[in-house]
Amino acid sequence: MLSFENISHGLHNWLSAIMSETPVVLIELTLVALAAITLFAALGLILVYMERKVAAVIQIRKGPNRVGPMGIFQTAADTLKLVMKENFMPDSVDKFLYKLAPFVVMITAMLILAPMPFAQGFQIWNINIGVFYVTAISSISVIGVLMAGWASNNKYSLLGAMRSGAQIVSYELSAGFAILSIVALTGSLNLNDIILSQQDGWWIFKGHIPVWIAFVIFMIAVTAETNRAPFDMAEAESELTGGFHTEYGGMRFALFFLAEYINIFIVCGIGATLFFGGWMPFHIGHWEGFNHVMDYIPSSIWFFGKTFFLIFVIMWFRWTFPRLRIDQLLNLEWKYLLPISLFNLLLITVIAIKGWHF
Amino acid sequence: MGNDELLEKLKELFPDASIEQGNDWPELLFEHAQVADGKFLEVVQTLKSTNEFLFNYLFCETCVDWKTHFNMVYHLESTQYRHSMVLKVKLNHEQPSIDSLSFVYRTAEMHEREIFDLFGIVFTGHPNLKRIILTEDWVGHPLRKDYDDPINMIKL
Amino acid sequence: MIEEITTAKEGEMVINIGPQHPSTHGVLHLLITLDGETIKKLEPNLGYIHRSIEKMCESLSYRQFIYSTSRMDYLSAHINNHACAMAVEKAMEIEVPERAEYIRVILDELTRIASHQLWWGAMAMDLGALSPFFYAFREREVITDIMEETCGARLTMNYMVPGGVMTDIHPNFVKHVKDFIVQFKSKIDEYDTLVTDNIIFQNRMKNVGLLSAEDAISYGTSGPTARGSGVSCDIRKTHPYSLYSKLQFEEVIETGCDSFSRYLVRVKEMKQSVKIIEQLIDNIPEGDFVAKTKAVIKLPKGEFYSRAETARGELGVYIVSEGGTTPYRIKFRSPGFSNLSALNHMVKGYKIGDLVAIMGTLDLVIPDIDR
């Protein structure tokens, strides 16, 4: 059967057969980089288009439909235009940091793609501390945001960046605890092991109510971490005009814009992996026949299906809820989510030790 | 209180002012000399705090340029009795100035800044008297009748 | 605003909101002093849309000057026109035909609903919820269509003239208004589910932007802003004009004094307006739609003041006449100007996010403030 696993293995075997090990690694690294950048661009285009269409449906209107069939080239036109825009730099900015910031944000987003299992056996880097790697790297992006806010020499940007810093640092905690609860259940930090442990059912179904609580907390926390409404403090268009990227335009702004969507994709991918089994098809216990039928659907479709469903949920949040205020946002984290997730982790540990899950 | 009754009461209280029944409400007119030296604030405080009147709501404050003099016009209403009156003060044209009401009615602060801006009337005791609508470097006070701006104004 | 605005102290930051800023709904400029995110001081700077309407009106005839008022508070265009027409009618002692009064009041109330709907959408947008805006405009467009059919314009109508209205209503007017009422009644609950009952929204609004009743009076606020603080100030009730003394409706007063009360007042006012329209729409009497007036209106010498309740509060039209064909001086007492003066008092000690919410509940229309 043609699958991502077979393609990558075939490619590797073919390359190994015709040359020695070092060039193989080099060529493969180049291919991976190209693939990651392509995926980055494609995902950006698709997600922005999806966002606009979801918004249109929720807001009882049509959305982009003139540029190409159903408007599918709308975002391509937007990106191309942003690339071709004047690459200006305001006078009073800190030039080095101003230029660096969008790249920090974008590179961070791309780095997290590494341990993501897109399909069965298809992963850039099968690292045994995958979960840890993801949480560690994802917190670097806040540095990029802070950098952008500081370098812009604009009070709105600075306020936005500071808000974003406070917000991401706090919500990392409950996101971390929600992730830890699954780690506690599986006993592994390797994303592949976590997926394999869901062979007889996804954790969201196996883990009783505590896992549901962890999932809800995870969704809230990642929405906040990706600076999405109702937690879009850093941008807060009606308050801070553009937040940390007020002074950015053209391609640099496009990088922020794309990185935001890639981050959404990544956190939803992680969510799908941890709670919905990643590429693991829908299995119910030992119903061999049913499970076998489910296996016929390719694993990549399972992964992307689940991820896009979660992305849809996050978009749904954005177009429905009003924004929180900054102090309410921090109260929610420190007074509610953090104690709940701590207690929840305790419960889950008990469940894991006693083996009470299905 | 009805308008007639209000008129009588005001006449009793301010015998030296000219009081007449306007189109809608009783109108109380002071010459500037009558209310100079902080007396104006006393008059307004009386109107605001006397139990019969309780004019606690300044719903309109404006100025009219009569070429020879300015008329400050205050429209007062009592939110309790629902009666209203008009208070007018004549100011001279050369150096128009009057006590600020911004500590009696806080809405007066913005209104007085606007009147200062457009008519050039100086409100003594105003906490922050500067132009609010036009730019700081604007010359003249456009709502005065003698204002002319040949560059910006195209006369029909 | 009592304190002097001084330069920023150590640890404070002065930030300019506006003139081009999404939350000011126009070109208002606010200078705010911040300590972290907390607002210490706020000073409005007006005039970015000061079009010198009062000066211009001094050279316009009494028929012409009404048009400039529809561009003042463009969301209550009909009510502005109504107030001006009333001032002229009062001075000329023109008896307005009953049919014209009915049409005027119906249109006034439709305008009020349309204005409140736009406010509702825009305020939700200020708070970061973008979708309610589109739901509000769904119903608002129906009203605009009704207006267009009868008055010929969607926004700046100039439909009311001294003595009545400019033309008779469109034959479909009654039917379309009734259709609208049916549609609106079925949708108004949607507004509550989408915004009013939302927990985030309530947390943002409750106990924010407190304005006590005494302060509301002292700052000269009117309309929903004052009524949210428990002050009865609806001109339609306290000084009834036109048909309002004969109509059955309630003056909506909330005593919460916070943003949420001001919000509730406006939402409930929409329902009251529907009630008023329902009482009138079936009984529009036959007859003239405009009283016979001379082609050139000359007001007698004197001063004339008329008050009307716009969607934002009390509009006063103060005309000083020298007996000519043009007014000697016109002053528009705009509701937004006084409401804005209370803003500094209301936002002190709150966050930037609250400033946006409080400004949303004041429902400022900047051309109305600057004139």
Next chain:
Amino acid sequence: MDVKITQPSLPFPGSIQDTPGGGIVLSKLDDVINWARSNSVWPLTFATSCCGIEMMSAASAKYDFSRFGFEVARATPRQADVIIIAGTIVNKMAPVLKRLYDQMPDPKYVIAMGACAISGGPFFYNTYSVVKGADHIIPVDVYIAGCPPRPEALLHALITLQEKIRSGLTRDQIRAQFSEDGK
């Protein structure tokens, strides 16, 4: 729009010579860029008065300018492509408008919406503070008549602007061309 590129009379050695095929590639690329620019016109959220409400109407579900990709209204001029002057510009606002325009990165476009932005409109006579037409301050690409114009008129203006972008050179390119020709 046909803009003729005049050949310099004496080509100096080393100037770029037209090669077969090369010009086509370049012009095709220009077409693609123009296509992208014309289809992605992001307006600045800027409204001074009444016309702003009709702009909001154009965004609403009934008129829905998002169909053309205009719905990404940016609050900061750094990210906007077109500034729709919706409403009167007064003397105090004029420097602000100029500054907003200057802050926008090229290529940028301007639409003057409504009578006030075109000429001062109803506030032309006897006013001391109104700028008689926004084109006294910044160059305008498309004018829309009306007071205020209907949302359809705004849509038409945006489509006209798209056609203008698609048809060829930007204002700066045209200006550069003219200065080359010595005009």
